[in-house]
Amino acid sequence: MLRQVARAPRPGAPRLATPASRNSARFCFVAPLLYCSTVIRRAAAIAAARAAAALSRRLRFGGGTALPGLVAQRIHPDIVRELAAGLGAGSVLVTGTNGKTTTARLLRNILQEAGLKPVANRAGSNMMRGIAAALAAGARWDGRFRSPQERIGVFEVDEATLPHAAAVRPRAVLFTNLFRDQLDRYGEVETVAAVWRAAAREFPPDVTLVLNADDPAVAALGDVAGGPVVFFGLADRAAAGQTLDHAADARWCSGCGAELAYAAVFYGHLGHWACPQCGRSRPQVQVAGTDLEVGGQAPPITSGGQAPPITSGGQAPPSTSGGQALSLTGRGEGGPAGLRLAITTPAGGLTVRLPLTGLYNAYNAVAAAAAATALGIGPPAIERGLGRFTAAFGRQERLVVSGREVQMFLAKNPAGLNQVLRTITANGLQKDIALFLNDNIADGRDVSWIWDVDFELLSGHTRSLTVSGSRAWDMALRLKYAGLGSPGDVEPDAALALRRALQRTPEGATLYVIPTYTAMLAVRNLLGRWAGRGAFWERD
Amino acid sequence: MTKLKLRLAHLYPKHMNIYGDRGNILCLRRRCEERAIAFQADELAPGDALAADAYDMVFIGGAQDREQRRVAEDLLKVKGAALREAVEGGVTLLAVCGGYQLMGRFYRTAEGEELPGAGVLDIWTVHPGPRARRFIGNVVVKWRGATLVGFENHGGRTHLGAGVRPLGRVVAGFGNNGRDGGEGAVYKNLFGTYLHGSLLPKNPQFADHLIATALARRYGDVPLPPLDDRIESTAHAEAVRLATRRGIIGIGGRK
Structure with missing residues (x-):
């Protein structure tokens, strides 16, 4: 019953009137009111969701993706x-x-x-x-x-x-x-x-x-x-x-x-x-x-190349020439x-x-x-x-920052990360790699899964390795068991780590960033800020 | 001097491997081999016989319910008696999470079904029901003047019999049952715990304690020279910091 109504080509149909129709006398009076209230509530929910989306984009809350829906559902659960x-x-x-x-x-x-x-x-x-x-x-x-x-x-x-x-x-x-x-x-x-x-x-x-x-x-x-x-x-x-x-x-x-x-x-x-x-x-x-x-x-691409070299040390982010050096290139030249x-x-x-x-x-x-x-x-x-596919948010997405290409491979579980490692090491060349392991709720609080990942695959394939995130030291320990990395590769702060990883990547080469979910949001936000651009998530 | 060798039986690796338990084996191997102690790990599947005296150490990890049932059956029919004999004879045994529960007398599921355990350890575990809170989060345990760190994720509440001591006292997290402040269990050289993460790599002191205990039965006291544990110590300290800090705002903290 419900299904049929929901499927009807009239989305505005007074579904809520159905229970009231048991009493036809009351129905005549109540139904229009219910109908009106549904319409108003729905319009209010849509309006509020849009306002919330605009606001959260402006305030740069998590891409404005969760709040609008939450608001809409609160106002109108159906x-x-x-x-x-x-x-x-x-x-x-x-x-x-x-x-x-x-x-x-x-x-x-x-x-x-x-x-x-x-x-x-x-x-x-x-x-x-x-x-x-x-x-x-x-x-x-x-x-x-x-x-x-x-x-x-x-x-x-x-x-x-x-x-x-x-x-x-x-x-x-x-x-x-x-x-x-x-x-x-x-x-x-x-x-x-x-x-x-x-x-x-x-x-x-x-x-x-x-x-x-x-x-x-x-x-x-x-x-x-x-x-x-x-x-x-x-x-x-x-x-x-x-x-x-x-x-x-x-x-x-x-x-x-x-x-x-x-x-x-x-x-x-x-x-x-x-x-x-x-x-x-x-x-x-x-x-x-x-x-x-x-x-x-x-092979490494040669990028636009107008970007000045990355400033070493200090608090200044790598400067870019008015955002020109940073672009979203799903296909990428020389892809x-x-x-x-x-x-x-x-x-x-x-x-x-x-x-x-x-x-x-x-x-x-x-x-x-x-x-x-x-x-x-x-x-x-x-x-x-x-x-005509272009890469999705954080999934083999390619950006160019200060003359380096940054390619992001979101990985959040053993099967996925094993596949990422196989993919990155496929051509046998040495790679610059930055791993970001966070343990926020959206990443999974439990990081024991990294022990089910075959990081040994990276052996002999790394030119530089940078380890970051709230659980950077857990990752460093796992890598030690794979015979990779050293304490000096660890920088828990995402901004410092990303800067260091870019410095260690030769100009014209590719930095492979492997983040968990919340780390991916952070990395993307950083790259966007450094380029003087708006938040990337608006482009999804 | 005879070449030292640690012989490990890894029980049911294909069934009981849910929380990165492989890290525990990698850790034992590494910490033995760096000290020129030979390390032999035999993987035993359901149906494989276990000789009580063939090993210095036994490891059993955690699993999902379905696999755990299969293993419980094998413990009853095939390996239980040898395992009891081994533990009574002083063999070192590390049991993590589901493996820990299986060493006990029984596990009562959320639906009230009672599954018999191996009966190696006088503990029992009761799941209070499908609506009960699951104990999930970072754990810090006081252990022999030091700390153990790990992650717990279990619905069952474990209770200890008279002859069994807890492995440590909970500083952050829930532990055996969320009530008595105990985590894990020790009986002779059997160590049971809910901590994974993996447990041993981040707790090198505990790993060495297990290795020393296991070797002592055949070789007497074996001095274990220190290793370069800088990354281990930092990872451990960070885990303590994160677990206790987050405890204050109640995420993964003790209620």
């Missing part, structure tokens, strides 16, 4: 459900441990190429308040959208928030992967899996699940799905290894508990798996990534060797080249193609959409 109902082309949810932001961004591009107008939450702002903020920012005062028929929601959703996000009534829900991540926040991996199973069971049969077949924990959601399922995965075994990481999570069969056997492992526990005991195995995929060329990093792959879908194949590296980004591209397929979008739009 704001997400009501506004999402006005998205004529429905909504897609993207969830999973790694790859949410990049996958959602890829999907957005595809949808635009298909003639749709996506409404999307900002990078990483993936709780309900982030969705509320996105909807409030995109809607008109009356809660409707301009050109509603072309409007489609693309929301990345925190793993634990998924059940609440069902309020948007998605057409498709994409699950990227499930790894151990911030156990102090999410609880055990199995806890997240249980939340997902319950959510998958609850979705109505018109919701398509888009599942990573290579992740046994995600593929198992197909067992409980009430509606259609689109499986995706990588088919190119030439790009795979044979052994699981030492701390692989889903190594046990979800059916019988036996240890899974892998014919190919792409990364973490993603691969071509089968249970030798009960015979469960990786499902047939409808959308597959083939012919992978996972490029290494490009990375990138990633090339072919994707097969039931409607035909396509080939793409992405300015991203690493197997994990091959998964992101195939995942986005699978979600688009689930929405009935054909290969041409997928190919165009993937082809």
Whole structure:
């Protein structure tokens, strides 16, 4: 009942009148009042959210992503459900441990190429308040959208928030992967899996699940799905290894508990798996990534070069020539060797080249193609959409500062960081690297996960190493065990550390910054300030 | 002088590895090998037999519920008796988090189901129910005039029997049950604790204590020359500072 109303093409419909209609005499009197109050409250929520967004941008609070949504929800708790109902082309949810932001961004591009107008939450702002903020920012005062028929929601959703996000009534829900991540926040991996199973069971049969077949924990959601399922995965075994990481999570069969056997492992526990005991195995995929060329990093670029040399020591930040030296270059001149792959879908194949590296980004591209397929979008739009990709906030994003290129690789869990390390060291050259480990709530308070990361991969690949963040010394200790770094590499203060890391990076070379989430915000803010620019997050 | 060797049994590494427990093994290896003590670590899976006298030290880490059930079953059927014999015979055992709980008499789940433990240690653990607060945060423990630092994350409340002493007193954090100020348990040379992070790298004194205890059974007192612990000491001091500072504003602090 509720669903039908929420789906109705009239977002302003007096839903609240339904209970009152039991008494028709009262209804005549109460309904208009309720309707009016809903309209007013909704308009107030939208207005307040916009004011909060403007204010927090002005005050440079965390990018203005959380507050507006919080305000809107406080004023009108049903704001997400009501506004999402006005998205004529429905909504897609993207969830999973790694790859949410990049996958959602890829999907957005595809949808635009298909003639749709996506409404999307900002990078990483993936709780309900982030969705509320996105909807409030995109809607008109009356809660409707301009050109509603072309409007489609693309929301990345925190793993634990998924059940609440069902309020948007998605057409498709994409699950990227499930790894151990911030156990102090999410609880055990199995806890997240249980939340997902319950959510998958609850979705109505018109919701398509888009599942990573290579992740046994995600593929198992197909067992409980009430509606259609689109499986995706990588088919190119030439790009795979044979052994699981030492701390692989889903190594046990979800059916019988036996240890899974892998014919190919792409990364973490993603691969071509089968249970030798009960015979469960990786499902047939409808959308597959083939012919992978996972490029290494490009040789150092020569930047614009007008920037004066970095001032050493003192409090002055590196000066730049009026912000000219700093630019967001998702593609970047002389960009990375990138990633090339072919994707097969039931409607035909396509080939793409992405300015991203690493197997994990091959998964992101195939995942986005699978979600688009689930929405009935054909290969041409997928190919165009993937082809015009620019890096997402902090995810292999490239900036140029004082003649050095800075490339940021957000990493917040063992599987993700292992992939980042493999990607950075792929071409065998020596690199300048800065690691930022924070333990704020958004990073995970528990830093023991760094002991599950194979920092040994960096051995022989570092020209300089700088270690920072609130848990810099924990990181330094982990690196010591990998035979890397020295006490002199540690500078807990982010600004000092970033300056030092830039000094240690030769002009024209690339500094690889590997931050946890809050450190990434701090680093980005610093780079923005030094260039005399506004906050970067406005560009998302 | 005979070449010293520490033989370690690492129990269930594929099942019990949730909180960077690998760091504990890396630490023991490093601190032995830097002192020219040979280090041998055997990984024992469910089904593998354990000989009570084959090892100087046993390590068991933490795990998720599902894996923990599998391990509990194996402890009952395969390794429990040898483990009891080893501990009674003075073998050093370090059990962290879920492994610590499993060494006890039983674990009562949030749903009230009672899972038998290995019965090596006279402790028992009770989860007060699904709505109970989980003990999550940084911990500082007073231990033999020094401190231990780590991170705890457990729903169960552990209680100690008469013959078991706590490993240390809680300075910041919750500890065994959030009530009696005790953290961990010591019985003979068995050390149980909720601290991970990983535990040993940041607590080199404790790591050395374990190594000395383990070697003493076969070789008598073995002097362990000091190592360059500058990074270890700074990381430890920083962890104490962060845990106690944040305790004041109540995040991860003791309530």
